[in-house]
Amino acid sequence: MASLNELRQIFFQECEEQLEELTDGLSELELLQPDHEPDPETINRMFRAVHSIKGGAASFSLDAITQYAHAFETILDELRSGKLTMSREIIPVFYRGADRLTDFIALGEAGSVPDVSELANDISEITALSSDSHQIGEVEFGDDCIAEFVPVALSFAADGADLSDTEHGNYSIKFKPTKALYSNGHEPVQLFRELETLGSVDISFSLGGAAAWDVNDPDISWHILLSSGCLESEVYEVFEFAHDLAEIQIEILKTEKPIFESSERPAPALSQLEINAGGLANAEEKETSPEKAKSAQKATVRVDLELVDELINMVGELVITQAVMTQSITESELSVSRQLATTLDDFKTLTRTIQERVMGIRAQSVKPLFQRMGRIVRETAQIAGKEVRFITEGEDTEVDRTVIERLVDPLTHILRNAIDHGLEHTDRRIEVGKVPNGSVKLSAAHRSGRVVIEVNDDGGGVNREKVLSSAIEKGLVSETAKLGDAEIDRLLFLPGFSTASAITNLSGRGVGMDVVNSEIRRLGGRVSIISTPGQGTTISISLPLTLAVLDGMVVNVANQTMVVPISAITETIRPEASKVHLIGPEARMISVRDLMLPIIDLGTIFGFEPERKLGQDGILLIVEDDKGDQFALAVDHILDQRQVVIKSLESNYGHVPYVAAATILGDGQIALIVDLDEITNEIPVAASVSPKPVRVSA
């Protein structure tokens, strides 16, 4: 048996999923046209999510969560029963409610309890929505109500008034489990016991046909007569986890008065509902509709992240071993038979496929990240006093888990910027003829082996004049500089840049766009900005799919093999001696299409050898650093271009200057991966020469 602690952990993990479901529903409601009725299934899903959280929290005695979820659930129930009509005003309250619930769950997970008065406040905010003030009185928030709290009994307490005159309903239940039910570890007896809690139960069973008794797949069906005053949905709830795995027929034997005022629901004398049939029209019964449930969730297994990482490491080794093996067989000069060659090829394909799949395990959809960002947008919009519509796209895009974690800060900053600086105030928007509500779109997509995440706002675009004058003021750009629009936009990413006139609560937190830029760089990605005056700004982040693998150019520097990340390389050139200019005693530059770029000799940087004469043998890699400055890196040869597996040097050794990490090449040797940003940031290219590229006046 799992220990209580483990169960608790599972509960919190599930809470995460439920909260996701809740937020999903909210965004669906938000997108709804004002005069449209919300899809009952959406509200049902939200209700179910909150309900499950409440149930789980109650069993772990997490009272704050239970109480809050209960209040939330009550309101959702009113909404689905039609007592409360959907309106624009409800959504923000719901969002705040979802956020509060998230907070409480986080607190609960950390083992602390929220302030009671705060909790009461939060609860009263959400219950204030209720159409029926009398019911709010029934929901008490004292410490003493905790003891009385019985989650199952309360789940329909909101309908208590209507329920009181309901006659006892009797149900005839036919239950025929499939093999899957048993193999999933369900016990029919448990289900019957649960039914017993609802009322008196009379169970009979029949054995099927002539087939021999198979212990693993017994052909047996039960017929249960349940006489109780419970609701149909309660009966369905008992079979909630079994309905996919068994044939279940539930018939109501006695007339039951309609429970909800909602006219949608017919009150038949004998309504037969076959759960497996799926197409249930009623809002309430849909709760257990298997089709919906299937579309909402995929079968998943929870795995310890460490285990996955271990597996990934081992597969990485497998790939290396495979490469070493192939290489040594080819080099051994043995006559390789055709069969061996094919087998080797198959082996290679197989290992690569395994590697890809295993890497895929670490991948996660960006959905939780996006939902987290949704909260930031709401909070920011509130502080900035702007109304913002937050749209997300491509939530199912999968990215490496680590990448997702490290995207939180940069994205937060970009979104805050977009709302605070990008979007205009409502009156200004009306003035220029835009819809009063600004919108911010966050989207993710796979594009040519990379993930592209875009933040797009429909605000005023970058105020280039202001940016330029601010940059000149700060001495980041010379006054005479003539910059193109795109170049001005890029100034936003310069360290030390800030439009000082616009410091608000939100900006000026010490994190600039330059930090965003360098963080994305560290992930092996790039940030770019496209702005159209009056129409908005798009900031797009392009990232590698995983952090474990890097596209690298394998080069030779003074007989050492090194890897340069390809993402930074813009081109490679074989320099002509006439294009290389000596400036000062040591510094050399090369003119590439009228642009003078400082030359950095990798061999010198790493102390492998004294600077060698350039112009004959060497090759220059033109690279762009995180500030957008270009440099020419001198290497001896380019050997290969390949994906390399990143191995940490820090774990066993420590930081090596100008080296980002190590990798293992096909021959089993280790090669170092060059840290370009460290080189370009820290190396004074030459004391006498500005490290910035200088535009040659042609």
Added chain:
Amino acid sequence: MKTETSPEKGSKRELITFSIGQQDFCMDIMLVREIRGWTKVTMLPHSPADVLGVMNLRGAVVPIVDLSARLGLGACKPSKRDVIIIAHIGNQTVGFLVTAVSDIVGISPEEIQPMPKVGGLDENGFVQGIIASGDRTLRVLDISELAAAMAAEPVEA
């Protein structure tokens, strides 16, 4: 140099003995993960002189330290006959280049004498004590101290 290895462990420590050049040392065997032959390493730029480079140990990047240089016995030119002791210290895996590994001995703490003060040798900081057995002396190395010294020495260019 045979010290009897009694079956009942008691308070005895098992030590692995090895030589660097002509001198004998030993270290706690519990730290040692494996012993392997010398293979070419990848040089680390701007590293201390006694860090020879890094080696691929089944997919992990392991730094190799020239123990001779580290102990101040002069740099050693690694050859195919040398061996590397792979030790696991804390969370780090480190390889030490030595000339040869000879034996495993069980030593009770009383047999370890404090290291006499011999003026200003680099190794003194890394030697826990000395064992006299027969005609040889074994110095007990404090490997954690060695590894800690390595991590704390990121030498800037």
